[in-house]
Amino acid sequence: MTELVVRRLLIDLDQPFAARWNGGDAFRSAFFDALSMSFPVGEQYFIDSVRQAVKALPEAERERFADEVQGFVGQEATHRRIHALFNGHLERQGLRNDIERRAIRRMQANAHRDVRVHLAATAATEHFTAVFADWMLRHPEALEGAEPRLRTLWLWHAAEESEHRSTAFDVYTALSGHHGWRVRLYRYITVTFLWDLTRQTLINLWHDGSLLRRDTWRSAWRLLLARDGLFRGNFRQWRAYFARDFHPSQNDASLGRQWLREHEADYRVVGAAAGAAPAA
Ligand SMILES: [Fe+2]
Ligand SMILES: [Fe+2]
Numbered sequence: 448m449t450e451l452v453v454r455r456l457l458i459d460l461d462q463p464f465a466a467r468w469n470g471g472d473a474f475r476s477a478f479f480d481a482l483s484m485s486f487p488v489g490e491q492y493f494i495d496s497v498r499q500a501v502k503a504l505p506e507a508e509r510e511r512f513a514d515e516v517q518g519f520v521g522q523e524a525t526h527r528r529i530h531a532l533f534n535g536h537l538e539r540q541g542l543r544n545d546i547e548r549r550a551i552r553r554m555q556a557n558a559h560r561d562v563r564v565h566l567a568a569t570a571a572t573e574h575f576t577a578v579f580a581d582w583m584l585r586h587p588e589a590l591e592g593a594e595p596r597l598r599t600l601w602l603w604h605a606a607e608e609s610e611h612r613s614t615a616f617d618v619y620t621a622l623s624g625h626h627g628w629r630v631r632l633y634r635y636i637t638v639t640f641l642w643d644l645t646r647q648t649l650i651n652l653w654h655d656g657s658l659l660r661r662d663t664w665r666s667a668w669r670l671l672l673a674r675d676g677l678f679r680g681n682f683r684q685w686r687a688y689f690a691r692d693f694h695p696s697q698n699d700a701s702l703g704r705q706w707l708r709e710h711e712a713d714y715r716v717v718g719a720a721a722g723a724a725p726a727a
Pocket of ligand 2: 493523608
């Protein structure tokens with residue numbers, strides 16, 4: 448069991464920020480914006496899936512997961528609220544959130560499916576976020592020159608994703624553990640999420656007027672496809688999920704713990720009460 452606490456981030460998100468807030472770099476800003484646009488609806492889906500799944504567990508198992516799931520729900524609820532504030536600024540900058548609309552449509556089309564399917568999709572996406580989080584903590588250049596409060600927001604989120612990386616997976620194991628469905632949903636999430644993320648990034652770049660600039664694609668290469676870039680550098684971690692004996696704890700979470708230790712002044716622990724997740 449992982450002990451999870453809910454933290455209130457002490458940053459001011461009332462003030463707007465520049466369109467190219469990430470070091471003046473159009474691609475890095477557009478890519479992170481696209482990710483943020485997917486979070487509020489995605490994280491609500493994770494919360495709903497895990498809550499539903501826990502209800503379906505036998506009572507003893509439910510007890511075993513109670514505290515961890517409460518912490519998980521509190522963390523994701525805090526993330527979604529803060530990213531909704533972040534996304535509010537993007538909307539005022541004139542960006543169109545298409546990834547959320549697509550995600551909602553897909554969720555509605557799949558709403559009738561068994562809770563184990565939703566949980567497998569959640570566990571798969573949580574693996575993605577944990578790998579991304581660890582990569583971001585290892586690669587400060589991804590946020591080089593970013594506004595300090597926004598840098599804090601992204602690294603705090605990364606540290607907590609790394610911290611709760613096992614929760615959905617462990618509930619899935621307790622409820623079903625079916626390997627075939629786990630990897631099937633992982634393949635589905637890989638294709639749909641990467642496609643939606645790419646589309647939204649292109650929309651954001653088009654709005655920024657930098658879609659056809661050479662600089663934009665140079666930055667994209669560095670961020671995603673260079674030897675230790677987000678996509679190319681994490682191929683092994685992506686593939687690891689297919690192994691029968693895979694467990695999220697096999698991924699190192701020490702950088703997230705270190706970030707939380709070194710940035711205690713940037714947040715306040717408010718407990719693990721799921722219903723009391725604070726606003727920013
Ligand atoms: Fe999150
Ligand atoms: Fe998460």
